[in-house]
Amino acid sequence: MSLPETKERILDSAEYLFARKGFHNTSLRAITGRAAVNLAAVNYHFGSKEALLEAVFERRLVPLNKVRRKNLEVVRETARREGRLPGVEESLRAFIEPTLAFRKSGTGAEDFITLVGRAMSDPDDTVRNVFIRHIAPLFYMLFDILREALPELSPDMLFWRLQFAIGAMGHAICMAGKSYSLPEGVTPVSDVESLTAMLLDFVVAGMERA
Amino acid sequence: MSLPETKERILDSAEYLFARKGFHNTSLRAITGRAAVNLAAVNYHFGSKEALLEAVFERRLVPLNKVRRKNLEVVRETARREGRLPGVEESLRAFIEPTLAFRKSGTGAEDFITLVGRAMSDPDDTVRNVFIRHIAPLFYMLFDILREALPELSPDMLFWRLQFAIGAMGHAICMAGKSYSLPEGVTPVSDVESLTAMLLDFVVAGMERA
DNA sequence: GTCTATAGATTGATAGAC
DNA sequence: GTCTATCAATCTATAGAC
Numbered sequence A, B: 001m002s003l004p005e006t007k008e009r010i011l012d013s014a015e016y017l018f019a020r021k022g023f024h025n026t027s028l029r030a031i032t033g034r035a036a037v038n039l040a041a042v043n044y045h046f047g048s049k050e051a052l053l054e055a056v057f058e059r060r061l062v063p064l065n066k067v068r069r070k071n072l073e074v075v076r077e078t079a080r081r082e083g084r085l086p087g088v089e090e091s092l093r094a095f096i097e098p099t100l101a102f103r104k105s106g107t108g109a110e111d112f113i114t115l116v117g118r119a120m121s122d123p124d125d126t127v128r129n130v131f132i133r134h135i136a137p138l139f140y141m142l143f144d145i146l147r148e149a150l151p152e153l154s155p156d157m158l159f160w161r162l163q164f165a166i167g168a169m170g171h172a173i174c175m176a177g178k179s180y181s182l183p184e185g186v187t188p189v190s191d192v193e194s195l196t197a198m199l200l201d202f203v204v205a206g207m208e209r210a
Numbered sequence C: 001g002t003c004t005a006t007a008g009a010t011t012g013a014t015a016g017a018c
Numbered sequence D: 001g002t003c004t005a006t007c008a009a010t011c012t013a014t015a016g017a018c
Helices: A006-021 A028-035 A040-045 A049-081 A088-104 A109-119 A125-149 A155-175 A192-208 B006-021 B028-035 B040-045 B049-081 B088-104 B109-119 B125-149 B155-175 B192-208
Strands: none
Touching (some): A006 A109, A088 A125, B088 B155
């Protein structure tokens, strides 16, 4: 059966397993087994395991980045039209909100966004480089808008604060929906809206710190 | 040559490689090759690759945790003696400062602290579980002190804010000393004192956000 | 304790029939 | 495009000489 969905099935399976076990700890046999396709299909459709990883990132990251870029452009243009500086909160929201919201955007999106949360600090160059290549332009764009929003902050300080914010977001993504052992009396909400609101509160406060 | 330092050489080499390539992407051959010891020495001294990972964490984490625990106890006792609540900044500092300072505490410590920065969100269960087992008690201790410091904050909210802070710290650790491509005009400082000060500023602001 | 040698399993990738 | 079969490399782990 030469189903046109074979590539998609492989991508879904790889996304699922990469997010849960990591790239190097996931074999092509595990991927094709879960996808119920033949082992050789991966190399036929993608060429190599590494190219498959690239494709897993690309499938979701291209549309997600389009939304984030659009949001940032709107923030910039609106501020310019109204003759004011872009706000810190609206700038960070333009980047963070679509990222966390993406989690419930479709089947497997949750796996992907977990993968994203981990990719930034992945020990493996293969994973991290593929990810950084896709995310760097948006990072610079966000950096530039925050430069305008916080002109009194030195570039160095802004750089680090933005790194802190990104670290907080990535870790929040990794933790969301997991069930680690929790302190007494804690039953943490993890619906997207609440988490986004809490995270934005936190990073805006840190970013605006005098 | 039956040098008593063989175990140490293996630990150093494993620490170096785990931090740079990840656990599953590092072979025992690479470890023993770099350590200039025989392949079989790993299984003789540690029993298995996984037990070696455990030992890598244990060697550094036990003394580091002793410092962090001591610091947190001092914060708690000092506040109690002075009849006041523990402060947010001193509580977070008691945890964060020794962690970042550990980076320059000796040969290889930098590698280890990178490993720590990544362990929290490591895709691999083996790595993450070993780490969480060592860090969980201190996390609860810090959580409890911050409960006293911020009594008006709901446990859920505090839990997430602490997660954000830990995510920021972990990412900062991973980024420190790396040379990623940077925005125009940014030459980020990464000496321990400056980074600690900036990070504390950021997370205290986020934690105290009204 | 250190070494050689190798077992035993698993890996990514490919050739070639259909 | 999909399959079987397999190659060549790699891996962790261990047995046994020294």
